[in-house]
Amino acid sequence: MTQLGVVVTGIAPVNTDWVNQLKAFGVATVHEALGRTGLMNANMRPAFVGASMAGRAITALLQPGDNWMLHVAAEQIEPGDVVVAACTSPCSDGMFGDLLATSYQARGCAGLVIDAGVRDVQTLQGMPFAVFSTAIHSKGTVKATLGSVNVPVVCAGALVNPGDVVVADVDGVVVVPARELEQTVSRCQIRADAEVAKRKRLASGELGLDLYNMRPTLQAAGLRYLPLGKTANTHPN
Amino acid sequence: MTQLGVVVTGIAPVNTDWVNQLKAFGVATVHEALGRTGLMNANMRPAFVGASMAGRAITALLQPGDNWMLHVAAEQIEPGDVVVAACTSPCSDGMFGDLLATSYQARGCAGLVIDAGVRDVQTLQGMPFAVFSTAIHSKGTVKATLGSVNVPVVCAGALVNPGDVVVADVDGVVVVPARELEQTVSRCQIRADAEVAKRKRLASGELGLDLYNMRPTLQAAGLRYLPLGKTANTHPN
Amino acid sequence: MTQLGVVVTGIAPVNTDWVNQLKAFGVATVHEALGRTGLMNANMRPAFVGASMAGRAITALLQPGDNWMLHVAAEQIEPGDVVVAACTSPCSDGMFGDLLATSYQARGCAGLVIDAGVRDVQTLQGMPFAVFSTAIHSKGTVKATLGSVNVPVVCAGALVNPGDVVVADVDGVVVVPARELEQTVSRCQIRADAEVAKRKRLASGELGLDLYNMRPTLQAAGLRYLPLGKTANTHPN
Amino acid sequence: MTQLGVVVTGIAPVNTDWVNQLKAFGVATVHEALGRTGLMNANMRPAFVGASMAGRAITALLQPGDNWMLHVAAEQIEPGDVVVAACTSPCSDGMFGDLLATSYQARGCAGLVIDAGVRDVQTLQGMPFAVFSTAIHSKGTVKATLGSVNVPVVCAGALVNPGDVVVADVDGVVVVPARELEQTVSRCQIRADAEVAKRKRLASGELGLDLYNMRPTLQAAGLRYLPLGKTANTHPN
Amino acid sequence: MTQLGVVVTGIAPVNTDWVNQLKAFGVATVHEALGRTGLMNANMRPAFVGASMAGRAITALLQPGDNWMLHVAAEQIEPGDVVVAACTSPCSDGMFGDLLATSYQARGCAGLVIDAGVRDVQTLQGMPFAVFSTAIHSKGTVKATLGSVNVPVVCAGALVNPGDVVVADVDGVVVVPARELEQTVSRCQIRADAEVAKRKRLASGELGLDLYNMRPTLQAAGLRYLPLGKTANTHPN
């Protein structure tokens, strides 16, 4: 079971080149390359316009109203890491602000993903230090009860193991399992390449109906085209 | 009843000059001109800052997790149209992204209003292709089950018939019934004209209490003015 | 009990220098200086990017769907005041728009905090007239039923007495009781001063674990550091 | 457009035998018979355990915080009717209580469906008078602003025309268009008959996989069966 | 400002006869007698069917995830009291269960109103110990950070001062200010008496339109009665 009161050390490093490529592909493409898995809930949003990040996940499991483990996590950050913080129960308190951001940035941290609130958002944007959160709120927190660092967590509906790679941009946050990293990069490239040609054809006016050869399937499914007059008495609403 | 599996064709065109005028008046004014009807719910928001649109509605009724009908709808788009998409049950999946936007834009589409999620938001903003949605999420969708195109839909709480005119800006999204279009433009103009004078008087410091002659009505309703000391023991909270 | 149908007059003025200092310190710092009290709920957000304000609170208690008391409140505004509006039941209607904003601005009003919706947001941003709200919606309202002005209200979960000072920025909205104003300014200054040194040390790479001397407490609480291999069979999830 | 300030009279009667049959079939079956359309949102729930109803819809469009039109609607009720009430914007106020229920019951009303709050729930249960609502709340309402009676309304996400038939039980609320009534009853009967045999076979241990002949389709879609050991390194999460 | 870390003692007793009368009148009637003020939000619900209570409020302000102050509050309970607990930020944890209920019941406590979660609900129902909460959840809490007892709190949107009287039943929870107690009882009686006659007339089939003499006002407001055929082309939706 998920243990409280532990800090797991020795998380394996990840290939930063692959991480950078995933960031460039963007969340929507990475999510598709993962077979449409690994996505956090839609309420996980950038704390300011333009925030984006990718990096190895250092995980933190926090108690509600208590950000103690975010300090413990700081020591585990290596350059390029992203901290992913979940709470043991729903919490919108401002768990993270400009002082912790200063500390994280000094450690080379690439950003924070937190299923809770953050504050000092204007300062975060100015640094800039990328943050994705489920709330923006000033509510202060205590440092009284142990959680854990680098245990598996469920953050905004997605399972994150320490050492996984997290990619975040305006389209959301997605988690790439460590051992799927290389394969995911390859799949992203294949998908991106395929989209270049599709985009060109669609831009020229060709319809997806033809590009994807949907017409026979739609017809087989029973789709009917009816002129407006003919339908007047079949959908009176 | 609302039929599934049909595409209704032959939707009547609308006067584009009136559509453009409605866009210029803005959603709040159009809503007032409609007698305060026709507004979508408050959770229907622009996908990026600055998005706005107006156009004839091509409607799509989608199954949850399935964006097939958005491809079918593409073929029904004529220049200036807005696609209005509803789901048969609540869904926040990313139903629409940059490839569909490329296709819609090639057809001259003025924008999308969707009671579901969208993705590739940065690309949409760059095109720009105006989108209003109830979520931003990368979650991919399938193309497996028929919905309908150009049937009446309830989108974010508002009834939209194909051929109605939809106006969308930062204040929300409003639906103008096709046959009320001309009258609504006229009423917007009357309202906008009346507001010029009111704005001037209010800017000079005149109170709405006097401008709208509210004092007698307030007095009749029993409004009392009490100096702070006198109320101390009547509202102890 | 909270009375309906009254306008309380003679609210005591506040020291505007202190108000300006609170605005400069920002909501997160003021909230801490207040002993972590006085914060509105996290769904109270700026209506446009960059909105911020501070001022003496003129309160309004509104009926749902009815903005009559916002007109009555206008007459009570003195330069620098903030209007804080609550509803007797939840409401997302567009209670406030550009005409009222013009009137309020003419009275020297510093901004509006409203637990309801607002509209004409693009115009508000252009003026600019700072607004914090729990919704953006065009829905129009009537002027039919009395509420009150300058009675204590609960706005977005926070108690606001007329004459309190309200501070609002991207981190949320906080209420400073009138009699705590001077003390709060002092405490903010102490906190801000202390943070300068902390920020410097954290920026240099010193950990909060050491800066705040957390290690002994964490150890006493039982925190354990485990290398990854050792934990494999204790947290199988 | 939906008009405010009108009461439409002369709504056509419905066949009460068909209505009673629909009530007996239940909401889930009726919804299927309608081709999976016409359902209200999932937050429309019975106000007390055991409430159920079916009847011709008398519609009411209410202003937020104002139940005036529920009194106007009373006069339009004929024995067996259901009143369906929507609001022009979201509202959880207690729009309906035991006095109105007494009046409605005296008119032979079969129940109320309201996208707002109700109160006096213990009394309603005792009468019993069936109510489905989106909230239970004591908040009182005024009688100040016109809405309409017997205009088309969107109630909890579903379009309801006056004269449609509404069926409500623990599974939710569904709307049957007036002209689809007979056909829907027939389809319900066919569906119910078919389910008898299915239920028997499933109860005997036969799997849906076989009863519905799903195995070939699943195989064609690529479903694979893997013993636990073989999958250990493909889904490390 | 609301102080943390204090227990205020010496709260004035209330007239238990009046409290019992308020409980008998019920929440909806008390709320009306209070001029439609003092009601908690609609998400404050009984933890089990049939729970109801009334009593003098002992207030507790809790930190999120921390129920320490509920133990401190226990000592302040006198027979007939209700404990009203708010949190400094939103929390759904199971703050209260059967052990605390046993202790509270031993002190003569009439029930608990808590803007958070509770657990052991089956046991609470069996005792029975009346509880109203905004969640049911098993999540355990710590005892680490001070809140306060018997300070004013905002609980589910309503201000509660220690010594106020709280009334709770299926229709919600309402707060009666201590000094308004006698007056509220009187007003409830007047209202209840008036309703007897009204209920009788409504039960006999008389309409509220006539009982409350609404017809002239409705006509003055412009209400129009239109036979169905006449409106066909004015509200095409």
Add this chain to the structure above:
Amino acid sequence: MTQLGVVVTGIAPVNTDWVNQLKAFGVATVHEALGRTGLMNANMRPAFVGASMAGRAITALLQPGDNWMLHVAAEQIEPGDVVVAACTSPCSDGMFGDLLATSYQARGCAGLVIDAGVRDVQTLQGMPFAVFSTAIHSKGTVKATLGSVNVPVVCAGALVNPGDVVVADVDGVVVVPARELEQTVSRCQIRADAEVAKRKRLASGELGLDLYNMRPTLQAAGLRYLPLGKTANTHPN
């Protein structure tokens, strides 16, 4: 990564005696015995009053609006199992009804936990077949897109591996990792035994303050007791 399109077979059996003991202890006690981990979100509720269950988890990962995998899961059920179903994105559709319940019951299934909607609730209650869900809704679903069976899923915020034990009652749903089963039973017994004595002392009027020896800690934390009069000017709210 979580794979779609697979059915994992050969899930290890669990000790049914331990499962039965966990059910008897109840969710709140099991959650505490697990060190306060493993709990699903508070919106996972029994579909009818009195539902409870415990059993080995057969997991299903469903696509939104598509219940195909619930049929595939049926074949994997062994007597006493609980099916735990998650969706790849939020969905409130009625994924499960009386026919599937009949089939599951015929297989000896102990119940269903589903992060989606269910229907035919009255029939489920009559069987009875225990169901916990996040919605009750009639909305029908298709059988078109593969998910998986017996892969790890995140259900209502909790990670569930196939073979884990799930316990559900009115206090919520908790997940016990397979390898922690015996230890959790032991810890529950210890906790339950300890509570007998505590309950007795609390019932006799002893305070938790003394039973748990909280007074010194509270004093050290700075808790102050103030008579009402002394605090009048320190908490003006």
